[in-house]
Amino acid sequence: MADGSDRVFLVEDDESVRKSLARLFRSVGLAVESFASAGEFLVRGRYDGVGCILLDVRMPELDGMGLQARLLEQACDLPIVFLTGHGDIPMSVRAIKKGAFDFLTKPVDEDVLLGTVRQALVQHRADRAVRLELEALRMRLDMLTPREQEVLRGVITGALNKQIAASLDIAEKTVKIHRGRVMQKIGASNLVELVQICQQLGIEPSLDMKPSGSESSGS
Template identity: 50%
Template sequence: MRTVFLVDDDPGVRRSLSRILREEGFEVRGYESAEAFLARPDTTARGCIVLDVTMPGLDGLALQRRLSEEGQQMPIVFLTGYGDIPTSVRAIKAGAADFLTKPVASATLVAAVRAAIEQDSVARQTEDEAAELAQRFGSLTAREREVLSALVGGKLNKQIAADLGVVEQTVKFHRARIMERMGARTVAELMHMVAKLGSTRAAQPSAPGLSRGTAATPGKE
């Protein structure tokens, strides 16, 4: 079950919105301030934040910036008692999932929270996939990475063999090992994996020479 972190200094609002969300099956944790939310003992739970814009101390937008700086990327559904368009624009540009005006209809709130939690699920899945690809890439030997980099550059087996000073059969052996270790069934799938590694920059520390963008398609042997 995903958690909704409800941050609002008004206890009446917290009670009302908590009841609505719990009736829809969400786990709700309420906080009377941004500071109380930041001090929560469990920072590993995932879900979304329903966040009041105007609060004493650290306000909603300041909390959004703080979480971004700390790398906490949970989606935020903002609540405000004022139809402040410039504020809503700033919040959305900074990555907010939605911006709702109080009093908010139950159906509107629930729909926004569901969408935000789905956004969080997709983001988490993408992070997990990127981490798995980086782990697979990390299992390659230095020579296998050289061969992979050459494949990304579109070189043929015989060209790679000449560059590395080995026989073509050796390149074919490394290529098969690369496919196995990366879990790729086809060269096209392998190139797609490399493109993902490049776009997430997961391969940068240990993969100089790999493209950050879309990998080139190697020529036929």
């Protein structure tokens, strides 16, 4: 089912096709913005909600493949569904390799088109949720002081508090305080969750601290 915020960006130079497709999407509750050219779409500016682009390949000036390239340069994450009456296998392969969600050839069955667009919206919503979660986690990470970040890297290495204290030349009770603040600021309830969050953010363990149980047994 479509969410009220879902939006289809229809980029099609044929006015009759553009109006017909816009009516189709609106009939199933999807918001539509229509553009007669790739240039018009680029002027619109960035969209941060859930959406997808239905893009005609053959257009004057900047064509669909060219618009796809521009959007990749701009790091636009909206999924693209190509729609063309002149598509061929090599062209569709190139489009998919560059990240297009799908490539449909006119005339396309309405149910197939709607199903493909809905799938693209579902995928974008899921990808966007992951991206927003990572952004929130990075904001929490930025709240840590430099010392707390050092302690964090020691903790996810598996080092004991006393090992982290020795490596950073601070008191063990100070490490405990920093460790508690790290857990609170990051929003982790236990060590496993903290490690998983750090893996998501690409934070590497500290190589300067030995993990628990790795201390030399020699005298």
